[in-house]
Amino acid sequence: MSRKLLLVSTSTTHGTGYLEHCEEEIKNLFEGISTVLFIPFARPGGISHTAYTEKAKEAFARIGIGLKGINEFKDPVAAVQQAEGMFIGGGNTFLLLKQLYTQQLIKPIQERVAKGMPYMGTSAGTNVAGRSIGTTNDMPIVFPKTFDALQLVPFNLNPHYQDPEPNSTHMGETRQTRIQEFHVHNTQPVIGLREGSMLQIRGDKMQLLGPHSTRVFLQGQKPQEFKHTDDINFLLDAV
Amino acid sequence: MSRKLLLVSTSTTHGTGYLEHCEEEIKNLFEGISTVLFIPFARPGGISHTAYTEKAKEAFARIGIGLKGINEFKDPVAAVQQAEGMFIGGGNTFLLLKQLYTQQLIKPIQERVAKGMPYMGTSAGTNVAGRSIGTTNDMPIVFPKTFDALQLVPFNLNPHYQDPEPNSTHMGETRQTRIQEFHVHNTQPVIGLREGSMLQIRGDKMQLLGPHSTRVFLQGQKPQEFKHTDDINFLLDAV
Numbered sequence: 064m065s066r067k068l069l070l071v072s073t074s075t076t077h078g079t080g081y082l083e084h085c086e087e088e089i090k091n092l093f094e095g096i097s098t099v100l101f102i103p104f105a106r107p108g109g110i111s112h113t114a115y116t117e118k119a120k121e122a123f124a125r126i127g128i129g130l131k132g133i134n135e136f137k138d139p140v141a142a143v144q145q146a147e148g149m150f151i152g153g154g155n156t157f158l159l160l161k162q163l164y165t166q167q168l169i170k171p172i173q174e175r176v177a178k179g180m181p182y183m184g185t186s187a188g189t190n191v192a193g194r195s196i197g198t199t200n201d202m203p204i205v206f207p208k209t210f211d212a213l214q215l216v217p218f219n220l221n222p223h224y225q226d227p228e229p230n231s232t233h234m235g236e237t238r239q240t241r242i243q244e245f246h247v248h249n250t251q252p253v254i255g256l257r258e259g260s261m262l263q264i265r266g267d268k269m270q271l272l273g274p275h276s277t278r279v280f281l282q283g284q285k286p287q288e289f290k291h292t293d294d295i296n297f298l299l300d301a302v
Numbered sequence: 303m304s305r306k307l308l309l310v311s312t313s314t315t316h317g318t319g320y321l322e323h324c325e326e327e328i329k330n331l332f333e334g335i336s337t338v339l340f341i342p343f344a345r346p347g348g349i350s351h352t353a354y355t356e357k358a359k360e361a362f363a364r365i366g367i368g369l370k371g372i373n374e375f376k377d378p379v380a381a382v383q384q385a386e387g388m389f390i391g392g393g394n395t396f397l398l399l400k401q402l403y404t405q406q407l408i409k410p411i412q413e414r415v416a417k418g419m420p421y422m423g424t425s426a427g428t429n430v431a432g433r434s435i436g437t438t439n440d441m442p443i444v445f446p447k448t449f450d451a452l453q454l455v456p457f458n459l460n461p462h463y464q465d466p467e468p469n470s471t472h473m474g475e476t477r478q479t480r481i482q483e484f485h486v487h488n489t490q491p492v493i494g495l496r497e498g499s500m501l502q503i504r505g506d507k508m509q510l511l512g513p514h515s516t517r518v519f520l521q522g523q524k525p526q527e528f529k530h531t532d533d534i535n536f537l538l539d540a541v
Contacts, residue, residue: 077471108479109486155483157442197442200474203396204436204484206449223474232316234497235439235462240347244394245443247348258473 065179067092068215068264070192072222072256072273074153074185082122082185088261088272089126092181093148098129100146104162105154105187119152143171146180153186153222156199160191161207169213176215186222193219194251198242216264217251217301224255224278239278239286246282252301253280269295304418306331307454307503309431311461311495311512313392313424321361321424327500327511328365331420332387337368339385343401344393344426358391382410385419392425392461395438399430400446408452415454425461432458433490437481455503456490456540463494463517478517478525485521491540492519508534 069085069092076084093099103115110118116132123130130150136142143149149172151159163169176182184192190199191212198221227237236244242253255278256262262277263270271277271291279287279298289295308324308331315323332338342354349357355371362369369389375381382388388411390398402408415421423431429438430451437460466476475483481492494517495501501516502509510516510530518526518537528534 073473075473077473106483106486107475109483158483158487197444199442202437202439202480202484203442203449204480204487210442210445223472225472225474233462233464234312234314234316235464236346241441241443244345244348244397245441247345248397248443 065266066176066215066264067179067181068176068192068262069181069183070189070216070220070256070262070264071183071185072189072224072260073258076259080122081118082126084259084273085261086126088263089128089183092183092263093128096128096147096181098131099123099148099150099183100142101130101132102149102151102159102163102188103132103134105152105156105159107152107154115152115154119150123150139166139168140171143168143175146175148181148183149175150183151185151188151191153188155204156187156190156196156201157203157207158205159187160196160210160212161205163191163213164208172213173215176213182215189220189222189256192216195219195249197249198245198253200238216299218298219245219249219251219253221253221255224257239280242280246280250282252282252298254278254298255280264299267296267299269299271295304505305415305454305503306418306420307415307431307501308420308422309428309455309459309495309501309503310422310424311428311463311499312497315498319361320357321365323498323512324500325365327502328367328422331422331502332367335367335387335420337370338362338387338389339381340369340371341388341390341398341402341427342371342373344391344395344398346391346393354391354393358389378405378407379410382407382414385414387420387422388414389422390424390427390430392427394443395426395429395435395440396442396446397444398426399435399449399451400444402430402452403447411452412454415452421454428459428461428495431455434458434488436488437484437492439477455538457537458484458488458490458492460492460494463496463499478519481519485519489521491521491537493517493537494519503538506535506538508538510534
């Protein structure tokens with residue numbers, strides 16, 4: 064399989080600008096590509112597709128890559144079929160997935176990625192690259208027809224992964240508890256990606272990038288920590 | 303309408319035991335009732351229906367009220383139809399709502415509440431009392447056939463409501479941002495219930511109980527704070 068993916072936990076880390084912390088990895092992913100197709104459906108903070116596309120365009124211009132929003136095309140399916148590369152931005156995962164189904168883009172995206180079109184996701188755009196959106200942190204503000212996602216990888220992702228705060232007085236479930244509840248009903252591995260972390264996937268090889276280790280949850284097992292030097296390719300073989 | 307509801311943000315506040323902080327309000331709600339029907343479907347931490355029912359039974363015994371889990375009945379619908387009072391416990395809201403639909407309990411619960419059967423919810427049990435589960439904090443670990451909930455009140459709830467932390471370096475959306483995203487697509491008011499807060503509803507009167515004020519989000523308006531002495535009955539008239 065010739066897939067080329069960059070799955071980023073968050074578009075913005077504390078103290079850096081939009082997409083700043085992953086500039087090198089973006090350049091690397093989209094090397095030789097002049098224009099990337101942007102999917103603004105997740106609408107962070109409820110902003111419009113146009114406003115969101117402008118924001119992404121500015122960041123990509125800084126890196127020296129052109130970007131066009133799918134909202135600028137008359138035929139979104141054709142836009143995907145002809146895309147050289149794709150970036151799905153963060154926001155609300157339910158809204159994003161629902162739009163991908165409504166506009167019948169799931170299959171076209173899967174086909175392009177299988178043929179080697181580079182794909183980048185941040186946050187919600189990383190969530191939808193997984194098996195399902197069952198480990199999103201977002202509120203279910205709209206009802207998609209299924210939680211099944213793009214399934215570009217055979218595991219689930221939890222972006223913005225947070226460790227339990229030792230001095231917290233908050234009684235709501237920790238992220239780890241929520242993921243363990245997920246595993247009572249679902250079998251696929253879940254990768255908790257801390258802010259600043261990224262997964263770089265080339266075919267059947269996967270590497271963790273960024274300053275943190277990553278927390279991996281396998282059904283029925285204790286959570287495990289993997290560093291960027293560890294071999295995590297086995298997660299691409301999950302069934 | 304003769305409804306009697308107690309909608310509690312969290313079963314357990316920091317430093318107190320299970321249901322301890324709302325004992326007086328529970329006694330008040332279930333006055334004159336010998337046995338309450340418990341719905342354990344939300345399975346916090348993935349525990350079994352039996353284990354969860356045991357936990358609730360112990361807490362209610364301490365208060366001097368009997369409790370029986372719906373899992374102890376052969377016919378769940380009949381159990382609801384004959385219930386003197388009902389308590390739906392917290393856990394995962396998606397799992398809870400899915401089970402309520404699968405076991406065809408939505409309508410029977412609505413009918414009993416309309417006829418005056420006292421209803422208590424904590425956390426997920428408070429979420430499902432609202433118009434939809436669109437403002438839950440939980441992960442979508444199972445797929446319910448709709449997000450429409452019991453609609454015992456005409457607004458949505460956000461239990462475990464958290465204010466933005468001023469010194470946080472986390473870049474994930476704040477609770478307030480998530481609720482504002484909800485209002486791009488939904489019209490109903492949302493009540494953010496801080497841990498320790500409760501809503502007590504008797505017919506068309508509603509009162510905030512507990513040590514905190516509550517944050518109310520109306521579509522297209524700035525969030526508002528209401529104290530326990532403020533009149534919040536207008537929220538029961540939302541359409």
